[in-house]
Amino acid sequence: MNVRWLIVIIAALCEVIWVIGLKLSDNVGMWFLTILFIIASFILLVYSGKRLPTSTAYAVFVALGTVGTVIIDMLWFNEAFSWAKVGLLAALLIGVIGLKLVTSDSKRATENKN
Template sequence: MAWVWLIVGGFFEVGFTTCLRYVDGFRNVPWTIGFLVSVGLSMGLLEVASRSIPMGTAYAVWGGIGALGTVIVGIVWFGEPAHLARIALIVALVACIGGLKLTAH
């Protein structure tokens, strides 16, 4: 179950990075609330997961999910570049996350 919490926490990391784009110096209240809620849930779920998963592995996977998700959101919704090198690096990131999960025991 710890891996499920870690993955969900990684998705909330994507949520807070996306909200961060719109907080406008924390003056945009709805996006600021979304940011704060997402940060709290993301960090809380990382803490819960790290009770069963080694902290270094949990943090690397959590951060990798957040980075991967943020890049995908940037490409899909914000028109950021999606050239071959960037896609190859995303694939490598996913491979590294999978490798960390496989070696966590």
């Protein structure tokens, strides 16, 4: 994994944090932190989208954010656990990992083929 994909993962972690912040924010300080994580996640996503194939970077970002949020909901906020959820999350991750594996890491690779 290169640094560009690490930035996508960090952006997804920021997304999970701000989604949790939406649920927990009850004062100005918490809202401020939530907004900072919203800004950070999108700045990192935009930055990585300029250096990676945008569609794949976005798919990885959304999938990791979704999986992280569902897991936090189940572990921290007592959302009901079900094997169906686990299976669907696994299917989502398998699909996105497959998409990443068949996509070149650089936009230049596509430009060089033309």
